[in-house]
Amino acid sequence: MKLSTLYSASALMAIIVLTTFNCSGQTLEFSQALLISSSSTVPSGKIWKVENILPNASPVASTPNAVGPGSATSTTTTETIIVVNGYNIRTTSSKASALPTNGSGYVNSNAVSTFTLLSGALWLPAGTALAASTNVQYVSVLEFTVVP
Numbered sequence: 001m002k003l004s005t006l007y008s009a010s011a012l013m014a015i016i017v018l019t020t021f022n023c024s025g026q027t028l029e030f031s032q033a034l035l036i037s038s039s040s041t042v043p044s045g046k047i048w049k050v051e052n053i054l055p056n057a058s059p060v061a062s063t064p065n066a067v068g069p070g071s072a073t074s075t076t077t078t079e080t081i082i083v084v085n086g087y088n089i090r091t092t093s094s095k096a097s098a099l100p101t102n103g104s105g106y107v108n109s110n111a112v113s114t115f116t117l118l119s120g121a122l123w124l125p126a127g128t129a130l131a132a133s134t135n136v137q138y139v140s141v142l143e144f145t146v147v148p
Contacts, residue, residue, distance in 0.1 A: 050122035056137035
């Protein structure tokens with residue numbers, strides 16, 4: 001690839017990025033940090049960025065009784081849920097299974113699966129309702145003012 005082609009592509013990308021930010025004519029100005037527990041609504045002229053959740057329950061460890069081979073699998077599921085506009089949103093879910101072994105009872109947490117939603121930002125526009133729910137004490141939020 002020629003240097004001029006690379007330069008042209010970079011220049012075009014810069015123009016696209018600058019145009020995208022200038023077209024809206026708005027900027028965001030930090031307002032305050034919030035801890036949301038009960039249902040709260042993003043005020044007019046504001047935007048909320050959900051940063052993280054503060055759980056109110058630690059993961060439950062399951063230690064089933066060793067009852068021998070052929071026994072049922074013991075499973076423990078822990079999840080955290082927030083509510084956005086009345087819909088339950090699972091932010092984390094963890095499932096651990098204890099499986100029976102050959103004559104020695106159970107081996108705890110033989111199978112584990114985990115899901116995490118909050119690995120990136122969740123942006124909520126004005127008028128959106130948010131609340132902490134299952135296993136969540138608070139939702140950590142940054143509030144921004146939309147400046148025209």
